[in-house]
Amino acid sequence: MLHIFNTLTRTKQEFKPLNAPHVGMYVCGPTVYSDVHLGNCRTFISFDMIYRYLVHLGYKVRYVRNITDAGHLEGDNDEGDDKFAKKAKLEQLEPMEIVQRYTVGFRDVMRQFNTLPPSIEPTATGHIVEQIQMTQTIIDNGLAYEVNGNVYFDVEKFSKTNNYGKLTNRKLEDLLTNTRELNGQDDKRGKLDFALWIKAKPEHLMQWISPWGMGFPGWHIECSAMSRKYLGETFDIHGGGMDLQATHHTNEIAQNIGCCGKDPATYWIHTNMLTVNGARMGKSVGNAFLPHELFSGSHPLLDKGYAPMAVKFFMCQTHYRSTLDFSNDALQASEKAYSRLMEAYVKIENLKTSASSTTNVITIKEGCYAAMNDDFNTSVAIAHLFDAVRFINSVNDGKETITEADKATLLALFNAFVNDVLGINETTQNNDKLLATTDSLINVLIELRNQAKANKDWATSDALRDKIIAAGVQLNDTKEGTKYSIF
RNA sequence: GGUCCUGUGGCCGAGUGGUUAGGCUCAGCUCUGCAAAAGCUGCUACUCCAGUUCGAACCUGGACGGGACCUCCA
Known part of the structure; x- marks a missing residue:
C-alpha cells in the first residue's frame, strides 16, 4: 500500500x-x-x-x-x-x-x-x-x-x-x-x-x-x-x-x-534542494554545478569526474524530501557503493544453486517494497539491496547457499529496482569513461613495447605490435614517440 | 522581522518510544606469490538543558547552531 x-x-x-x-x-x-x-x-x-x-x-x-x-x-x-x-x-x-x-x-x-x-x-x-x-x-x-x-x-x-x-x-x-x-x-x-x-x-x-x-x-x-x-x-x-x-x-x-x-x-x-557546503544550489546564488562539469570533473570544487549513473545513485541514497549536500567525499563513497551494487547484480546469474538458502530473500524483497511504499524511501530500499549484495557475494564465495527459486527472486528484484524503479543501469551511451580507459590501456601497451625495444627484445616488441594491431589499433612510430589510431 | 524545516558515529545518510538501517573510510583477520576484489570482526552515534515516561536520538518546552521560504529560482 x-x-x-x-x-x-x-x-x-x-x-x-x-x-x-x-x-x-x-x-x-x-x-x-x-x-x-x-x-x-x-x-x-x-x-x-x-x-x-x-x-x-x-x-x-x-x-x-x-x-x-x-x-x-x-x-x-x-x-x-x-x-x-x-x-x-x-x-x-x-x-x-x-x-x-x-x-x-x-x-x-x-x-x-x-x-x-x-x-x-x-x-x-x-x-x-x-x-x-x-x-x-x-x-x-x-x-x-x-x-x-x-x-x-x-x-x-x-x-x-x-x-x-x-x-x-x-x-x-x-x-x-x-x-x-x-x-x-x-x-x-x-x-x-x-x-x-x-x-x-x-x-x-x-x-x-x-x-x-x-x-x-x-x-x-x-x-x-x-x-x-x-x-x-x-x-x-x-x-x-x-x-x-x-x-x-x-x-x-x-x-x-x-x-x-x-x-x-x-x-x-x-x-528538497541540493546544497553545496550547506547552501542551496541555485543559478542566482552562483554555486551551480553543470552536469557536464560533474561528469568530466572540470569544476574547480571537484577532484575528479563522476559517471551520471553514480551521481544518480548518490541522489537515490538520500530521501527526496531531505536536503542533499554535494561533496567530493560523499560522491566518492557513492561511486564505490554503486559499483559494488552493480558488480553483485552481474554475479547473480552465475550463482551456484543449492537445496536450501541461508538467507531469507523474501524478507529483503519485502523490505524494498515496504520502503518504497513509505513515501518512496529509496534510501532504505537501497539499504535492503545491500543486504542482498552481501548475500550474493557470500554465495559467490561459497560461504552461503541459495536455492534456484531464491536466485530467480533476487534477479527479478534487481531487475525491478536497478533497471525499472531507480533506472541506474549503465547505458551504452555514457562511454566517455570507457574512452579514457581505452586510451590509458593502449598507452600502457605502447610503453611495454617501447621497453622491449629499448632492451632490443625484438621478439616481444613485434609480438606486442602484431597483437595490438590485431586488436584494432594502428601504431605509428614517429620522432615524437609512438602514436596510435583506432581503425 | 515573519513562517517553517533541521542538528545522528571520521564522512554521507535512514530511522522507530524499549531490540544500535545502509554506504564510504579506518584497523584486524580469512583468502592471496604481492596486491586488488570478496567475506568476517571491530570502531556504537544521535547539539545542549529541562520535562513527560518504567524507558527517549525519536514526544513536550527552552537554548544554541544550520538551512529554506517570504522576490525569479527545481
Whole structure:
C-alpha cells in the first residue's frame, strides 16, 4: 500500500488515484533560458523515480512536465524584460533560438541521467490561447481584474472564500504583513495580487495578441492552463521543487480554483534542494554545478569526474524530501557503493544453486517494497539491496547457499529496482569513461613495447605490435614517440 | 522581522518510544606469490538543558547552531 507525503495535509496519506489504474501527474519543468544545473536535475530525477515506481506498481501514468519558454520576468518589476528576451539580447539570438538550444541541452542531460521522457512535454508558448482563455474565465468569475492592459489575480477577494496560503500553512494576514514592498506595481489593487497577463512594450520580443492588448502571460498561469488541458480539472499528483511551493504552486491553486472552482491536485509532492557546503544550489546564488562539469570533473570544487549513473545513485541514497549536500567525499563513497551494487547484480546469474538458502530473500524483497511504499524511501530500499549484495557475494564465495527459486527472486528484484524503479543501469551511451580507459590501456601497451625495444627484445616488441594491431589499433612510430589510431 | 524545516558515529545518510538501517573510510583477520576484489570482526552515534515516561536520538518546552521560504529560482 503506497503512502505519499502530501504537502497539502503535511501528512503521509495512502495513495488513492481518482481513476485507478490511471494516474495523472504534473511536474513543473525547467525554464529554458540557460543550462540546467544539478539542483534542477535532482528534482527531475526524483520525479522520474516516482514516475517509474508508479508505473512499476502497474498504474497507467500520464506524466506531464512543462517546458517554460515564455514569460518569467527577470525581477519582480513589471517593467523588466523577460528572461528569454534578456538572454537573447545578450547573445544576439532570437528568443526561440535560446529556447531551442537549452531545451535540447536539457533533454540531453535527462537522457544521460537515464530518466524516462514524460508522456507530454508541453511548452508555454504553445499554449498561449489556453492561458488567455483561463485568464478570461478568472476575470469572468470576478477573481481577476484588468488595469492598463495588465491582468491581476485578486488574492484578497479570493481569500474571502478560500484558504490562499494553505499549501505553506500561512495566514493571509501574515502574508500581507511579511510581503516586501516592491516597486513598479502601482496597478495592483492588493500587494499579494499577481499577474495573469502582462502588457508588452512595443520593443518586447515575445508578445501575443489578447483581449487586453499585446502582451505575454504571467508567471504562473501556464502550469494551471496546461495541467488542466492534459490532466483535467482535478488530477492526482502535482509536483515540483520546494522552492516553488510558496509562490508558484500557491498561485497555481488559486488560479485553478478561480477558474474551475476546484483544487487541481489531490496530492502535492515537493522535492528538497541540493546544497553545496550547506547552501542551496541555485543559478542566482552562483554555486551551480553543470552536469557536464560533474561528469568530466572540470569544476574547480571537484577532484575528479563522476559517471551520471553514480551521481544518480548518490541522489537515490538520500530521501527526496531531505536536503542533499554535494561533496567530493560523499560522491566518492557513492561511486564505490554503486559499483559494488552493480558488480553483485552481474554475479547473480552465475550463482551456484543449492537445496536450501541461508538467507531469507523474501524478507529483503519485502523490505524494498515496504520502503518504497513509505513515501518512496529509496534510501532504505537501497539499504535492503545491500543486504542482498552481501548475500550474493557470500554465495559467490561459497560461504552461503541459495536455492534456484531464491536466485530467480533476487534477479527479478534487481531487475525491478536497478533497471525499472531507480533506472541506474549503465547505458551504452555514457562511454566517455570507457574512452579514457581505452586510451590509458593502449598507452600502457605502447610503453611495454617501447621497453622491449629499448632492451632490443625484438621478439616481444613485434609480438606486442602484431597483437595490438590485431586488436584494432594502428601504431605509428614517429620522432615524437609512438602514436596510435583506432581503425 | 515573519513562517517553517533541521542538528545522528571520521564522512554521507535512514530511522522507530524499549531490540544500535545502509554506504564510504579506518584497523584486524580469512583468502592471496604481492596486491586488488570478496567475506568476517571491530570502531556504537544521535547539539545542549529541562520535562513527560518504567524507558527517549525519536514526544513536550527552552537554548544554541544550520538551512529554506517570504522576490525569479527545481
